[in-house]
Amino acid sequence: MKTLKAIVGALGLLALAAQPAAAEDQLKVAMGQINNWENQSPTLGQEAGIFKKHGLLLEVVGTQGAGETIQAVISGSADIGGGVGVAGAMRAFSKGAPIRILAPMFTGTGDLYWYVKADSPIKSLKDATPETTIAYSTSGSSSNNIVVAFISELGAKGKPTATGGPPGTLTAVMSGQVDIGWAAPPFGLQEIKDGKIRIIARGSDVPSLKGQTVRTLIVNLNSLKTKHDAIVRFMAAYREGVDWMYSDPKAVEMYSVKIKRPVELLKESMEKFQPKEALQSDEFKDLDGANADAVKLKFLDKPLTKEQLAELLQIPPRKK
Numbered sequence: 001m002k003t004l005k006a007i008v009g010a011l012g013l014l015a016l017a018a019q020p021a022a023a024e025d026q027l028k029v030a031m032g033q034i035n036n037w038e039n040q041s042p043t044l045g046q047e048a049g050i051f052k053k054h055g056l057l058l059e060v061v062g063t064q065g066a067g068e069t070i071q072a073v074i075s076g077s078a079d080i081g082g083g084v085g086v087a088g089a090m091r092a093f094s095k096g097a098p099i100r101i102l103a104p105m106f107t108g109t110g111d112l113y114w115y116v117k118a119d120s121p122i123k124s125l126k127d128a129t130p131e132t133t134i135a136y137s138t139s140g141s142s143s144n145n146i147v148v149a150f151i152s153e154l155g156a157k158g159k160p161t162a163t164g165g166p167p168g169t170l171t172a173v174m175s176g177q178v179d180i181g182w183a184a185p186p187f188g189l190q191e192i193k194d195g196k197i198r199i200i201a202r203g204s205d206v207p208s209l210k211g212q213t214v215r216t217l218i219v220n221l222n223s224l225k226t227k228h229d230a231i232v233r234f235m236a237a238y239r240e241g242v243d244w245m246y247s248d249p250k251a252v253e254m255y256s257v258k259i260k261r262p263v264e265l266l267k268e269s270m271e272k273f274q275p276k277e278a279l280q281s282d283e284f285k286d287l288d289g290a291n292a293d294a295v296k297l298k299f300l301d302k303p304l305t306k307e308q309l310a311e312l313l314q315i316p317p318r319k320k
Helices: 002-018 041-047 068-073 088-092 142-152 164-174 189-193 220-228 228-245 249-259 263-273 287-296 306-312
Strands: 023-031 056-063 080-085 098-107 113-117 133-136 158-162 181-183 196-202 211-221
Touching: 023 041, 023 068, 023 211, 023 228, 041 056, 041 228, 041 249, 056 068, 056 228, 068 080, 068 088, 068 211, 080 088, 080 098, 080 142, 080 287, 088 098, 088 133, 088 211, 088 287, 088 306, 098 220, 098 228, 098 306, 133 142, 133 164, 133 181, 142 158, 142 211, 142 287, 164 181, 164 228, 189 196, 189 263, 211 220, 211 287, 220 228, 249 263
Parallel strands: 023 056, 023 080, 133 158
Antiparallel strands: 080 211, 098 211, 113 181, 113 196
16 A cells, blocks of 8 residues: 555656646737837847746737737737827727727837938928928827927928838838838938938927827737736836846847847947937826827827826836
8 A cells, every 4th residue: 555655646746747837928919110129128028038037928029000009909919019109099099999008118209210311302391391291100100199290380391101110111212202201210320320311300309299208008908907917917027128128238239139230339329319218117207298289189189088097097006
């Protein structure tokens, strides 16, 4: 009997040892302009093992901009969407879309710029005419918001034109299909250094948007309810990822390999266009201003109420 018990006990231990470790919770993330530095926490962070440490496995897919990202989150094909313009998120929410703002993602607009071919007669936005095409990514994006503000707030003339991401936009500008292109560093910095294109405007030229949260992480409402614990852990890992990106030189080296750009060029981009404070994800900056701007720029018919704003913003507090 003792021998039998020993055998049974040994078999039990072997069975336990054979069981796989607890699987990570899986989340699907749709990321607009996935190769931009400020959007790297989910991708580089996962490569560095940060999300695995929080019990998560991410499936991250890229989109052409906020319009596509919002649709992916509304449909439930993505749990979380990144790089979504605030005005676009507010518009979708006001129409009853099942989305919420999970966290601020980028504050200020100094990272986005507008450019022309080096030989273009356009020297500034003042030279644009009603026929001038001015690029933005997709409807509801922060670049869309800024182009509308160029016209309504700065008095620029032109035809806002959706061109998708920076690579496709550059092709359209260089081939003469679009007059003024848009981009976010580090994309285009080498072309600027090589004298192929010239910056004529930056998002920070719009006074009302300088200190405002302009891009967000959004979450599908059903996912927020049914995967709440995983979503909260996602935010903890996301914040840890951003901290790591700005503290460990390995992060920039990994990014350099990923997008095939020199490390020094990327460091220059971070210093000039993407300071760490712009990536804060704890506090929505200038919420009242963003609400008013969404009306002024015709994304909303009327401002969201305090109750609606409280429902829209579902920002998990940072763990101490």
